[in-house]
Amino acid sequence: MKKYAVIYRSVLIESLQYTANIAMGFISYLIIIFIFIHLWDYMYGTPGTLIAGYTKEQMIWYVMLTELIWFGTSSNTVTRQASMDIRGGNIAYLMNKPYHYTLYILARYIGECSVRLPMYAAVSALIGLTMVGSLAGFRLITLLAALPCILLGITIHAVFRLCISLLSFWIEDANPFHWLYNKLILVIGTIFPIEIFPEALQPLFKLTPIYTVCYGPAKLLIDFSVEKYAEVLAAQVLYLAAGCALMFFIYGKGVKKLYVNGG
């Protein structure tokens, strides 16, 4: 475990040197949030309306939080980098190192997110408080309680994306599959809370990564309840276990294929 901590630490320090580049990403984040503030302003029309049980402030905060997870975790490490390692043959050198390749990638990813996520969080808090207004019933203790959920969420997100990248063992370009996964997360879980969809579909969404990656953590932050908390945490632990099992399985198959066919 210690070696992964060392990898994490060195990536963290490296990322700290690129804070100016990361800050450039605020442009895109701010524009998206800007658009959503206008969109929901228009949709809510008269004050006091509720949509799917959300007030306007809750709705915008929800989008800000899920987009925060989205932008804070946008890293090439689990997507393009991993695909390139595999397609480019670099994997042959990495897989003989005394660590597990997938955990090595995850340690790097978490290292990057440890810099990006707090930076985006600070910006969100700032524009949220100035342009949207504070959330009714929000307490600092909620944030502390939800923190493990956020961390679990971004880890699960990375595990699934890495699984898709690992398909590069068999296909030339894993990108199209990333697009589809991203759109699932984005269209269903990020820009809307699940409650906005027809009731019949909602249980179905709870079975997808959306529930554990974006909806769960964001929902807890804007509308905390202990039952929900336990439910999300339990789902996340299950998801993480299943995701990791899948990841190790695909990786093992891929490496075996590499040994047989020589890439």
Add this chain to the structure above:
Amino acid sequence: MNVIEAENLSKTFRVKRKEKGLQGSLKAIFHPQTEAVHAVDRISFTVEEGEMLAFIGPNGAGKSTTIKMLTGILYPDDGAVKVLGIDPSKKRKQLAYQIGTVFGQKEQLWTHLTPYDNFRFFGAIYDLPDAEAEARIRELSEIFELDAFINTPVRSLSLGQRIRCELAASLIHKPRVLFLDEPTIGLDPVVKENIRSLIKQMNKELHTTIFLTSHDVGDIEKLCKRIVIVNNGKIVLDDSMTHLKYHYLNKKIVELKLHEEAVLPQLAGITVLKQNGGHVKLEVDTGIMKINDALRHIDAENMVDINISNIPLENIIMEIYKAEGSSLKRGPLDGNHLKKEGL
């Protein structure tokens, strides 16, 4: 006729300088410090039509900056340059029709197309009418012996075949001057030899002037009659290859294999480079002692084998680089001075 004329050609780069630590970083934001680097410093030379010239120097000496100024990629800060009577910084496009460039590390061919399609593409770039392009492709494919693979996609060709196609493609528009930047880099000795003979042929049959840069002494030695060495932005040597050898090859390397270890005489003009039992390596300065006199001091009965050779050109060039480097500390030293003094 001179195809290239450069007079006092100069290019100065400004390089940002930053002091160490956080304080230095902050200081650099408000008061950026720059330092002038004279990449090319008042270089003058001419190249005649049909010449094959080696333009060499250590990394960062100003070779590629000079080539960039000759081809119009970079504008000089000072001085004048004319290639085929054209000022490259003013009429880059017009010049481009008459020159060719091959950069060893960069491929210009489309790898998924056949050489033939590639040649047609380059024909289109240089505005050749179809009939002329066809005729030219036939001619080039004969000279470079491309017939066997002219319709095979470039990605399936061997490296050597590819380079032949690269060269042919750069000649599609009959350039009068060809700039070759490290044409044989990364190739195996057989292919290298092949490419060299093609370049030679090109120069002879098509009368193309060739301006070559290379770190490969073999390229220089086998191809060029004239050698120009740049270092620290200045020309430190501009001489014919035979002259260079004549001047610098007054030292011979003598390698001996002796029956039994012998004590060698201490004489002026003979330096023992290496001695390991019966194996001895000597350097004889023929300016001080003739080679036959030197041999007289060795017991012929004791000798099993002997090999006398010149100092490799590579070592000579290295010496010139080094001499220029150390002379900088003492102050500027012009090329002529160095030439007269020898090493």
Add this chain to the structure above:
Amino acid sequence: MSTAVKNELRVCMLSVKYNIMREMLNKVTFLTNILFMALNNATFIVQWVILFSLREDIGGYALRDVMLLWGLAASTFGLAHILFARAFSLPDLIINGKLDAYLVLPKNVLLSVLTSQTSVSAIGDLLYGLVILCVFSLSIGRFFLFVLFTVTGAVIYTAFALLMGSLSFWFVRAEMFAGHMTSSMVSFATYPDGIFKGAVKFLLYLVIPVGMAIYQPVHIMMDFNAGRLLAVLGYTLLLSAAAVFVFYRGLRRYSSSNLMEARG
């Protein structure tokens, strides 16, 4: 047309053709890229069906109007990335000195650079735009307008990328900035302009040229107006001219540059 112009265009067409041929080497990857990109765009239909179930008009748009907007945004993005993909990675060429290769050729530098790369998935975007048009609001007049605006939009989008990318001639750090600015144009292009009020509208016409590339064309297709059409055409020419001018100013700096740091 003069022979010089004809020759220029011939080389550009060949470049694009060969670029696409290269991508077609692996047919499976080629087709999945196109198909999945179209599917990818289609997922956003879900977003708008949901939004329109909450309210019947959004910023003066009905569902089919938003689809038209989306279709035009996709086809505009697609065409620009099929023909001129390099405009979007221009800073890489500038910062790493890769423009040299284009400077030794006797052809127009800007055109050779722009057409030197293609994006396969962009074909999916272009096709998606056309399919959306056919499904939601097809008429002969609208089809021709749609094609025309796809071209003007692609030109505006490319010109904007060229302007932003050219900043790298002066500022090394501008690479990321340029990327975020061009992608912000896509973000705005997929939401109806009616949700933005007041000063923001100025931003969308003056800073990010999405107004003339997407919003006005959609309004013209919904309700034809010759004056507005002329304004779009004029704006397209003006912005392109400005972009070309800035690029060549930058190129002059590239060639006379004495900042080694920016060159490698």
